[in-house]
Amino acid sequence: MASLSTGEMEQDINESSMVKPSKRKEVSSPIYVGREDDIKKRQRKTAIVHDRQVVIFYHGEHFYALDCRCYHAGGPLDLGEIEDINGQPCIICPFHKYKITLNTGEGLYQAINPKEPSAVPKWKSKGVKQRTHRVTVDNGNVYVTLSDLLEYKESDYYA
Numbered sequence: 001m002a003s004l005s006t007g008e009m010e011q012d013i014n015e016s017s018m019v020k021p022s023k024r025k026e027v028s029s030p031i032y033v034g035r036e037d038d039i040k041k042r043q044r045k046t047a048i049v050h051d052r053q054v055v056i057f058y059h060g061e062h063f064y065a066l067d068c069r070c071y072h073a074g075g076p077l078d079l080g081e082i083e084d085i086n087g088q089p090c091i092i093c094p095f096h097k098y099k100i101t102l103n104t105g106e107g108l109y110q111a112i113n114p115k116e117p118s119a120v121p122k123w124k125s126k127g128v129k130q131r132t133h134r135v136t137v138d139n140g141n142v143y144v145t146l147s148d149l150l151e152y153k154e155s156d157y158y159a
């Protein structure tokens with residue numbers, strides 16, 4: 001099996017979303033989500049992984065998996081467009097156009113430094129907001145393994 005994507009960063013821990021130790025092993029098992037050639041052809045697919053709705057993207061010869069509902073207000077990321085921003089593939093949420101990196105789940109925004117004379121907007125990160133998951137491919141089958149649910153991410157609210 002080959003590991004293809006993941007992303008992590010710490011946020012405040014929300015106790016209501018924490019997974020009890022006895023459930024951790026269960027939710028850490030990979031779940032089959034489809035055939036490799038089918039997802040490559042469609043370039044995206046939603047799946048339920050341990051009761052969690054996940055979207056799997058195939059973009060730029062890589063698989064990515066994220067929580068399907070946007071961390072901002074639950075927008076359906078499976079219906080968004082993908083754009084490259086600063087060399088990073090991002091999903092653009094169809095609701096309010098938030099930009100989320102596919103690889104790490106970081107929220108990106110543009111900012112200007114008013115003290116700079118040119119005041120050219122630059123892309124900045126809000127940190128990891130959207131939970132990403134691990135995608136593996138084995139013998140033409142694609143699997144998703146949920147990331148560690150003990151670390152709270154804002155998208156957990158809608159998952």
Ligand code: FES
Nearest residue numbers: 070073075093096
């Ligand atoms: S719900 Fe995604 S940007 Fe608002």
